[in-house]
Amino acid sequence: MDLGDAVPLSASFPLPFRVLFLIGLGILGWATNLHGLHLLGIDAGSALELHPGRAFLPTNSSSPRAFSSPRVSYMPVYRLFAGYATWCLAGWSFFRLATRSNTMLVDTFKYIPALSSLGVLTSLICPFELCQKRERDLFLQSAARCLFSSMDNPVYFSDVVFADVFTSFAKVLGDVWLSLCMLLPGGSLLSPPLLNGLSQWILPTLMSLPYIIRFRQCLIEHWSPTNTSKRPFLNALKYASSFPVIFLSAAQRIVVLELAEVKGELVTREPWHGEHPLFRLWLLAAAVNSLYSFWWDLTNDWGLNLLKLRFAESRSNPRPLVLPSLHSKASSIAGSSDAHIITQSHTSSSHQVLGGAIYRHQSYPYGLRPVLLYPLLVYPLVIFFNLVLRMTWSIKLSSHLHSQSEGSALMLWLEVAEVLRRWMWVFIRVEWEVVKNAQHKSQITSIRTAPEEVELMPSNRSDPMDDD
Secondary structure (H helix, E strand, O other), rough: OOOHHEEEEHHHHHHHHHHHHEEEEEEHHHHHHHHHHHHHHOOOHHHHHHOOOOOOOOOOOOOHHHHHHOHHHHHHHHHHHHHHHHHHHHHHHHHHHHHHHHHHHOOOHHHHHHHHHHHHHHHHHHHOOOOOOOHHHHHHHHHHHHHHHHOOOOOOOOHHHHHHHHHOHHHHHHHHHHHHHHHHOOOOOOOOOOHHHHHHHHHHHHHHHHHHHHHHHHHHHHHOOOOOOOOOHHHHHHOOOOOHHHHHHOOOOHHHHHHHHHHHHHHHHOOOOOOOOOHHHHHHHHHHHHHHHHHHHHHOOOOOOOOOOOOOOOOOOOOOOOOOOOOEEEEEOOOOOOEEEOOOEEEEOOOOOOOOOOOOOOOOOOOOOEOOOOOOOOOHHEEEHHHHHHHEEEHHHHHHHHHOOOOOHHHHHHHHHHHHHHHHHHHHHHHHEEEEEEEHHHHHOOOOOEEEEEEEOOOOOOOOOOOO
């Protein structure tokens, strides 16, 4: 895509509206995550909640009565998205009617995306009972807990999911800063601002914030007195591997300046500078980050055996499993030594895992795991898409590429792809947490005992399912 495409997209869909669009896509993705998990028989609200009195992700009410119907976990988020989308669509429509893609009028009417963004921010912090206040408050509480919680506090699963989703919006966070610069006097919606001196480091610093949060959470887990695993430390290394990608990308300005002295100004339009050591170092950092993150997704976040280093040990005979009750009634999956695929036994609850199964250790599909709560076809598809989209992840963290394609559709589609990848990731991540909690409970509870709600344990507990 050439630079000629930059002006039309910047005129018809400027960066501030793209930021609002991606945020709305994230809200819709979270609502469909909760809805889809419910349809598949997994109560995301129970998996993500903490005990009463603590803040948790905006999934359901803190009132005990709220758990009587799973619809309360996702319907408020759908309503929040509907109000958000209506507001943003109205603002974008007014902007299009006012400018009619005329580049001479774009900056004249840039107050329209400014007012649209200001309205979203005002609604987020509004103290009145408007626009799903409870969901907004829980979102702010979760963000505050991730940012400012004490190093002595345990890290809960809801915090981990919240912060991991936040990492997928690292580029969006940088776009917020660029949008602010565009909307201020002297800025233009038609081109990104020129960042020189110390200001050139603001963008990579903002993009690093989500990874700093997760890095800090991993260190809290690692330093916890109850932790006996190397897993939090290795997880911290994964997030630390994103920092070289981000800041080496910001340093590519040095590469361009040095090469321009030798080859002339035309080199500034070229994306490839393989002859420079800083560029090669950035490529190495991007490859390490992407591959390490992909391995971690499969092995630790999803519990799959495809890339496990100690594969033979991971295929031990699974213990009988009792899943936590789904919604208000109990559903269980019991083991059987005679069946090739161990079937599910359900109580009167209408909610059940569709297509899931527990396999004997001799027969479960290669590279997966004994307990699968989704249809078998889901796993290879998700693995494939995760690999492809992980390879683009480091591109989104590379601010030096943004200046060359900020007005093009390429970067927008890469950001949409990352939101899609995280949307798929949440399904398997929550499933694996439910399975781990159920297996942990099965060690201390007889299989004939009536299943109870499994209280979410802090993620820094020493989990026997984790490899050291």
